[in-house]
Amino acid sequence: MKNLVQVAFVALAALGIAPAAAQKTVNAYSIWPENWARPMFDEFEKATGIKVNFVRFSSGEALSRVIAEKNNPRIDVLFGGPVETHAAGIKDGVFESYRPPAFARLPARFKHADGQWVAIADDPLVFMSNNKFLKEHGLKPPASWADLLHPAYKNTLQMADARTSGTAVTRIFSILEVNGRDEAKAFAYMRKLRPNVQLYTKSGGGGTLPVGLGQAGAGIFFIVDALDTKAKGYDVSISFPQEGIGTAAEAIALIKGAKNPEAGKKLIDWATSPAMQAHFARYKINFVPAHPDVAVEASLAEVLKGAKIFPIDADYAGANRKRIIDRWIADVLNLGS
Amino acid sequence: MARPSGPARAPSALTRSLADPALSASVLLLWGALALFVVYPMLMLLARIFWVDGALSFAGLRAVLTDANQLRSLWNSLLLATLVGTAGTALGLGFALAAERCGLPPWMRTVVDAAVLLPLISPPFTTAIAMIFSFGPRGLITYDLLGIKGFSVYGLGSTLFSETLTYFPIAYLTLRPVLAAIDANVEAMALSLGASRWRVFRTVTLPLAVPGLANAFLLLFAASLADFATPLILAGNGFPVLPTQVYLQITGLFDLRGGAALSFVLLGPALAVFLLQRYWVSRAYYVTVTGKAGAQTRLSTVAVWVRGALFALCAFTTLLIVYLYALLLFASLVKAFGANHAWTLDHYRHIFTDGWNAIRDTLIIAAFAMPLGGLFGILVGYLVARREFPGRRSMELISMLNYALPGTIVGIAYLIAFNDPPIMLTGTALIIVACYVFRYGATGIRATMALLAQIDRSLEEASQSLGASTATTFRRITLPLILPAFFAGLGVVFIRSMTAISATIFLVSLSWTLITVKILNDMTELLLGPAAAYSVFVIAVVFVVIALTSWMLRRLRAGGAPAASLLGG
Numbered sequence: 001m002k003n004l005v006q007v008a009f010v011a012l013a014a015l016g017i018a019p020a021a022a023q024k025t026v027n028a029y030s031i032w033p034e035n036w037a038r039p040m041f042d043e044f045e046k047a048t049g050i051k052v053n054f055v056r057f058s059s060g061e062a063l064s065r066v067i068a069e070k071n072n073p074r075i076d077v078l079f080g081g082p083v084e085t086h087a088a089g090i091k092d093g094v095f096e097s098y099r100p101p102a103f104a105r106l107p108a109r110f111k112h113a114d115g116q117w118v119a120i121a122d123d124p125l126v127f128m129s130n131n132k133f134l135k136e137h138g139l140k141p142p143a144s145w146a147d148l149l150h151p152a153y154k155n156t157l158q159m160a161d162a163r164t165s166g167t168a169v170t171r172i173f174s175i176l177e178v179n180g181r182d183e184a185k186a187f188a189y190m191r192k193l194r195p196n197v198q199l200y201t202k203s204g205g206g207g208t209l210p211v212g213l214g215q216a217g218a219g220i221f222f223i224v225d226a227l228d229t230k231a232k233g234y235d236v237s238i239s240f241p242q243e244g245i246g247t248a249a250e251a252i253a254l255i256k257g258a259k260n261p262e263a264g265k266k267l268i269d270w271a272t273s274p275a276m277q278a279h280f281a282r283y284k285i286n287f288v289p290a291h292p293d294v295a296v297e298a299s300l301a302e303v304l305k306g307a308k309i310f311p312i313d314a315d316y317a318g319a320n321r322k323r324i325i326d327r328w329i330a331d332v333l334n335l336g337s
Numbered sequence: 338m339a340r341p342s343g344p345a346r347a348p349s350a351l352t353r354s355l356a357d358p359a360l361s362a363s364v365l366l367l368w369g370a371l372a373l374f375v376v377y378p379m380l381m382l383l384a385r386i387f388w389v390d391g392a393l394s395f396a397g398l399r400a401v402l403t404d405a406n407q408l409r410s411l412w413n414s415l416l417l418a419t420l421v422g423t424a425g426t427a428l429g430l431g432f433a434l435a436a437e438r439c440g441l442p443p444w445m446r447t448v449v450d451a452a453v454l455l456p457l458i459s460p461p462f463t464t465a466i467a468m469i470f471s472f473g474p475r476g477l478i479t480y481d482l483l484g485i486k487g488f489s490v491y492g493l494g495s496t497l498f499s500e501t502l503t504y505f506p507i508a509y510l511t512l513r514p515v516l517a518a519i520d521a522n523v524e525a526m527a528l529s530l531g532a533s534r535w536r537v538f539r540t541v542t543l544p545l546a547v548p549g550l551a552n553a554f555l556l557l558f559a560a561s562l563a564d565f566a567t568p569l570i571l572a573g574n575g576f577p578v579l580p581t582q583v584y585l586q587i588t589g590l591f592d593l594r595g596g597a598a599l600s601f602v603l604l605g606p607a608l609a610v611f612l613l614q615r616y617w618v619s620r621a622y623y624v625t626v627t628g629k630a631g632a633q634t635r636l637s638t639v640a641v642w643v644r645g646a647l648f649a650l651c652a653f654t655t656l657l658i659v660y661l662y663a664l665l666l667f668a669s670l671v672k673a674f675g676a677n678h679a680w681t682l683d684h685y686r687h688i689f690t691d692g693w694n695a696i697r698d699t700l701i702i703a704a705f706a707m708p709l710g711g712l713f714g715i716l717v718g719y720l721v722a723r724r725e726f727p728g729r730r731s732m733e734l735i736s737m738l739n740y741a742l743p744g745t746i747v748g749i750a751y752l753i754a755f756n757d758p759p760i761m762l763t764g765t766a767l768i769i770v771a772c773y774v775f776r777y778g779a780t781g782i783r784a785t786m787a788l789l790a791q792i793d794r795s796l797e798e799a800s801q802s803l804g805a806s807t808a809t810t811f812r813r814i815t816l817p818l819i820l821p822a823f824f825a826g827l828g829v830v831f832i833r834s835m836t837a838i839s840a841t842i843f844l845v846s847l848s849w850t851l852i853t854v855k856i857l858n859d860m861t862e863l864l865l866g867p868a869a870a871y872s873v874f875v876i877a878v879v880f881v882v883i884a885l886t887s888w889m890l891r892r893l894r895a896g897g898a899p900a901a902s903l904l905g906g
Contacts, residue, residue, distance in 0.1 A: 072761065329406075
């Protein structure tokens with residue numbers, strides 16, 4: 001009996017050792033959902049022979065893990081996610097500066113000056129509403145932030161929860177920008193919006209399907225999620241507020257103390273160049289490419305025409321992230337019912 | 338090894354255990370394992386909460402206890418658990434009465450038992466998914482059938498409904514044997530003495546069933562208190578509960594200390610329930626001694642209309658369960674539920690290609706956890722029930738600890754304890770296996786002790802006085818006798834390894850992930866097709882494995898472990 005237990009424990013200890021890598025691999029946490037990250041990583045493997053070993057986490061979860069594992073990093077690259085996530089990680093010293101070949105070609109807002117992160121795509125927020133819902137209530141697609149306060153939306157909006165989602169953080173900073181960074185005004189708006197919110201979802205795209213199905217009337221999402229919902233055949237409208245709405249660069253970063261730094265750098269080189277970003281259109285991923293040499297796909301450009309979109313200041317957002325989220329939890333989230 | 342026969346105790350437990358190398362080795366091994374995987378993580382958790390910068394501090398706990406919102410989620414958790422306990426026990430009692438007192442036709446009994454098994458072996462979220470589809474603002478029932486607009490599915494009501502449906506089978510399986518043990522002739526006698534049926538139920542049946550009812554209530558209370566999956570999907574933002582708050586605090590804000598302090602607040606009620614159940618309810622069972630059971634009375638103790646009502650209740654609930662699971666199966670087989678109902682096997686293709694890693698990891702982990710958990714259960718159960726050694730009682734208590742506490746607490750404790758030196762296990766399969774073994778293996782302890790209580794010690798003593806060593810006696814005599822408990826333990830550990838999430842959500846890593854975590858991910862991304870397909874797959878696998886273990890049990894002809902022991906927490 002005792003022997004059996006011992007044998008089992010030895011076998012278990014062997015199991016505990018992570019599978020040895022025969023092939024060249026790079027380990028990553030992907031903030032992009034699997035259905036977008038996987039084709040990109042498959043293409044990367046085809047191009048370089050390096051396999052990407054990854055798990056998907058929402059941005060808050062991914063950053064939390066990276067910080068928790070600081071003394072013993074499990075991954076080499078943090079892939080995707082709104083840049084404010086990466087900006088927030090800088091002060092915890094979890095990233096290694098790295099300037100890929102594309103660095104010089106990128107505009108200033110698509111890179112951290114020291115190369116702590118580099119952008120791989122741009123992702124504006126949009127309003128997305130269910131057409132049947134709009135018709136039932138005799139509404140037009142919302143065209144300003146104030147439109148969302150209309151009583152017809154009571155208890156019908158879905159948007160992301162700032163505790164876990166970068167989409168939510170970008171949204172909150174958009175509202176701050178629109179209100180000239182006047183926190184009192186911005187939070188007054190969010191408190192007014194609260195009764196119309198049915199649910200704050202754990203991930204950024206979590207509300208898209210409910211809006212598509214009509215479980216929710218409308219919501220605020222990244223364009224990539226919204227267009228994906230539309231492409232699936234759901235009857236939704238995409239609109240932009242006239243006051244403007246934020247866009248977040250999607251970034252990539254090398255982890256400090258990475259076990260496979262060379263492979264990690266190769267992934268960053270590839271992801272920041274047209275080599276990867278030219279694949280967006282092919283896989284119907286509606287990110288706006290960050291690299292100036294990659295053209296915006298025609299139908300995406302059509303949607304974006306005339307929209308007022310402004311970048312979120314990564315430094316301002318990174319520096320104030322925690323305080324603003326805490327205030328959002330206390331003043332907005334817990335206001336309801 | 339000659340030993341005085343009869344009930345005389347050995348002079349000293351210590352000298353006796355020292356004289357038996359196999360015993361002392363197993364005891365030491367177990368203590369080592371318990372110290373590492375139960376005591377150490379708990380101490381690290383407490384240290385993280387109360388030991389700040391080298392000094393004792395209650396600031397973290399105070400911050401939680403003075404935060405109105407956190408207090409509200411504590412209150413919500415307790416309210417929800419109380420309601421689920423009450424509603425689930427009532428529903429379970431209805432089912433048990435129908436099964437034991439109303440002559441439920443055999444075919445109906447089979448249907449009911451099969452339907453009732455479903456929620457017990459399902460991964461989390463399954464009823465929650467089906468609930469949203471049925472009762473959401475555009476739900477099949479609320480919108481399409483009843484035409485209600487703007488119905489809000491999120492909140493206390495639907496969480497309560499979903500949890501009650503998920504957990505009432507525990508009450509049913511607890512109460513059925515209790516009712517079966519109450520001799521119906523006692524009720525018939527009271528009836529023939531002129532008491533009304535209601536009076537018989539109130540003054541005879543109910544008092545005899547009280548310990549069973551209390552037990553069922555406490556089991557459900559604990560299950561609801563620890564449930565993290567259902568509220569995450571259904572409670573919405575207006576009804577925060579503690580386990581969900583703890584998860585968001587840690588994964589979202591990376592506030593490990595805050596999350597730990599929050600989870601500590603959960604510890605109080607959970608321990609209270611555990612101790613109540615252990616020291617009060619388990620001792621209060623009544624036995625109706627009536628001598629040889631007489632011919633079964635034909636006098637029905639249940640009025641015809643009550644019988645009809647109970648049947649209707651059973652039929653309605655069973656139909657509801659079947660409907661919810663049919664919906665889940667349907668969602669796994671169509672392109673996009675609610676939008677495009679063309680048949681497809683794409684979701685199954687997806688889970689066996691892109692999701693294959695999670696499936697493989699889960700099966701490997703379950704395959705390791707199952708035998709180890711089963712062994713752990715019978716070993717502790719046997720040692721505690723049959724052997725004398727110092728610290729016997731504390732070993733029993735400590736080995737039940739991880740089982741009694743909500744998974745969230747155990748998961749966080751493991752995360753804190755094994756993320757840094759000296760013992761770094763995060764990112765390995767071992768940490769997940771250990772979590773399952775020490776959490777769910779504990780269910781085998783009770784089953785083993787209950788079985789051993791029915792087996793005369795003299796059997797083992799005979800073997801030993803004939804010269805067999807402790808190890809040989811255990812292997813040749815005791816083990817075959819307690820095999821049913823072993824298989825019951827195997828069943829529980831396997832079910833839980835396939836379906837648990839509350840603890841292991843904190844322990845998955847790049848190398849080792851789990852199906853349940855995939856389901857959660859798909860649920861939050863609202864990829865309902867894959868989420869439903871994973872759930873159907875898990876249910877199918879668990880069904881097959883449980884059928885196999887039951888078949889083994891039946892072949893061993895040992896009467897079978899009580900069904901309730903297959904539940905776990």
